[in-house]
Amino acid sequence: MRTLHLKVLRDLARLRGQAAAIALVIASGVLTLVFSVMGHDALSLTQERFYAERHFADVFAEVNRAPRRIADPLREIPGVAEVEPRVRAPARLELDGFDDPIRGQVLSLPDGRQPALNQLHLREGRLPERARSDEVVVSDGFAEAHGLVAGDALRLIIGGRLVEVRVSGIALSPEFIYQVSPGHLMPDYERYAILWMNESALAAAYGMEGAFNSLSVSLQRDADREAVIDALDAALARYGGTGAHGRDELFSHEFVTLEIQQLGMMAVVVPAIFLLVSAFLLHVVMGRIIRGQRDQIAILKAFGYGNLAIAWHYVLLTALIVLAGSIAGIALGAWTAFALVDLYMEYFRFPELSFRLQGWLVLLALGVAMVAALLGTLQAVWQAVRMQPAEAMRPPAPERFGRGWLEGSALMRGLGQSSRIILRNLARHRLKSLASVIGIGLSGGLLLIGAYQLQAVSHMIDQQYRMTLQMDVDVAFTDPVPPRVAGELRHEPGVLAVETWRSAPVRLHAGARSERIGLLGMDPEPRLRRLPSAQVGETGLPTAGVVLTDYLADQLGLEAGDALEIEFLEGRRRTVTTQLAGVVDEPMGTGAYIRRDALHRLKGEGPAVTGTWLLVDSEYEEALYDSLFDRPEVASVERVREAEANVREYMEETVLVFAAVFVLLAGSIAFAVTYNNARIAYAERERELATLEVLGYSRAQVSWVLLGEIALVSLAAIPVAWASGTGFAWLLNQALTLEFVRLPFVITPQLYGFAALGIIMASTLSGLLILRRLRGLDRVQALKAAE
DSSP: OOHHHHHHHHHHHHTHHHHHHHHHHHHHHHHHHHHHHHHHHHHHHHHHHHHHHTTOOSEEEEEEEEEGGGHHHHHTSTTEEEEEEEOEEEEEEEETTEEEEEEEEEEEEOTTSOOSSSOOEEEEEOOOOTTOSSEEEEEHHHHHHHTOOTTOEEEEEETTEEEEEEEEEEEEOGGGSSOOOTTOSSOOTTTEEEEEEEHHHHHHHHTOTTEEEEEEEEEOTTOOHHHHHHHHHHHHGGGTOOOOEEGGGSHHHHHHHHHHHHHHHHHHHHHHHHHHHHHHHHHHHHHHHHHHTHHHHHHHHHTTOOHHHHHHHHHHHHHHHHHHHHHHHHHHHHHHHHHTHHHHHHHSOOSOOOOOOOHHHHHHHHHHHHHHHHHHHHHHHHHHHHOOHHHHHSOOOOOOOOOOTTTTSHHHHTSOHHHHHHHHHHHHSHHHHHHHHHHHHHHHHHHHHHHHHHHHHHHHHHIIIIIIBOOSEEEEEEEEEOTTHHHHHHTSTTEEEEEEEEEEEEEEEETTEEEEEEEEEEOSSOSSBOOOOTTTOTTOSOSSSEEEEHHHHHHHTOOTTOEEEEEEOSTTOOEEEEEEEEEEOOSBSOOEEEEHHHHHHHHTOOSOEEEEEEEEOGGGHHHHHHHHHTSTTEEEEEEHHHHHHHHHHHHHHTHHHHHHHHHHHHHHHHHHHHHHHHHHHHHHHHHHHHHHHHTTOOHHHHHHHHHHHHHHHHHHHHHHHHHHHHHHHHHHHHHTOOSSBOOOOOOOHHHHHHHHHHHHHHHHHHHHHHHHHHHTOOHHHHTTSOO
């Protein structure tokens, strides 16, 4: 083995503490990179394959009722490949042994066979037989939640008719990978079901014989999707069409796609933060190591080793540390990805989801870590190469110091000799001290990011469900009903307050940008559905104009006072122009709000409501729910607190798990960086500390010289941790701002306290470990260093 290779191994053994600290930081960055890329790759490839195998439609359209005969002319639209008309019906379900209300959606299948588009993947059983009107296929999430198997009985209420059916099969659909009820963000498999039924049976139950109310369309390879959508809208307008749209506006597809995009952003932002810290740490450590090995470099050059060989020696030392951290990070990242397969399968209903650790990802992780490390050590290696043998043989020239302002200050006069040594050393080695402060501060900033995620999730849910949504029950009607329903509901058992609302599907236009959304008409001063915004004010909605959530306003490029065009997608399909009256800050979903009377005027319709919010006495909840579900006009009843519980459960199983892992990694890194800094300080001042003991200083005084310096540097690093952590948290917040969920950027004193406490604890533990070394200090060996 070559001499320099042996020296690399000896250096690694001697610097094992510092090397382990650096490897831990690198492993953390590589772990997040590997996990995020594996998740992104698995979801995107599985989604693409499942869509292709099951012929997932490109365009969807809903109508009130259209004759089936118009399907053939629609196939002649340029760019259309296939058209699949079907019946879609809301339903209520009854299951023996489950008392909570269950609602669902029933879709038609061509009698006895698969549809041309959106084909089902059967997990169990079979499709309904052609001549059977009493068989259904149920979604696997609902079946799993209730333990259903093929042959089990169900009772459906479709269009006010009771239909008794049996489960013929359990299936997945590309249309419902993320299966949630309309208007919700999180799945509730116990209380919401998707079912498929022979078209003849469903059409008879729902009054749709010879007609359809839902349309799926696939496009040719180079088709102009927007032109096809415009043609479909024109053809379906007379049948009550609510506007065709691409699959990108289908909630399931949009949610899965956003999750894929989020993993892609995580694969860039989080590893970049960790690797930035590791590059800086390597810069500091390798610089100090090379300065401490001046004599060794001189001897190597005197024996004929060239600059390239010495440079390669230190590059190899760095590469081995990085390789160890990268291998650990790749292994842990892959293990984390494989461990989370079940979690992803719980929410994303694919036939299978396989995470694969591919060779290109291993090379990418190694390459990124190596590049970050080499950038951090480049300057230190250059210092080693340019050092002349004669110069390196001599100890560094004594630094020139003079009396500064600190020497004559009252602070200095009031300190003991040991404390003065600490302050002089820090003041006279300002760059070295600054590097230590920044290194520890960056590690503390990572702690703040992890704690920010934990706090922001809780704050987001509280803001949405405790400050904005004040109702207990959200009731939706099958069709618009007269406003007098509010008076009727006030007499229901346990009802304390009632507010009605009118929702209308619209497309908002602002220049070249547009968004499809439900425009919600509310009371002038809503109390059960608050709008948190200084622009809206406590007095309620403005008399004119529309209020948008801030995220939607940003997507449309609008500010308060700007003109906004509203295209109604139902009824008379009018297009009107109004203005953006204000924005509201809501962390979940997007929304558009207007006074209900203003909505009626814009639509050109009389007073009507499509839903109501109720505040209820908890003692009467069950009686109220039974009464509500007996009303034929009620389509759904949502318990808001159950929805909140579902959101919290989802966040606890996903975001909070990742945040907790982040905090654990950040805490380990904070200790590693602090301990690394303490070890280097000890190595640099070992001779000085031994000299002080020889001069008569007590072991406690000598220990204070080093431990006091560590403490002072750590305290100085706390403001750096606050500043860097705030910046990192803002970057993460911007990267994870999505349409459905947006973490609020709220930095509280508790977060700053947590970061400070983490640094203090890491410094305390590092100090205790260094104290053990100080107690074993060999003065004779330490004083043998060359003068």
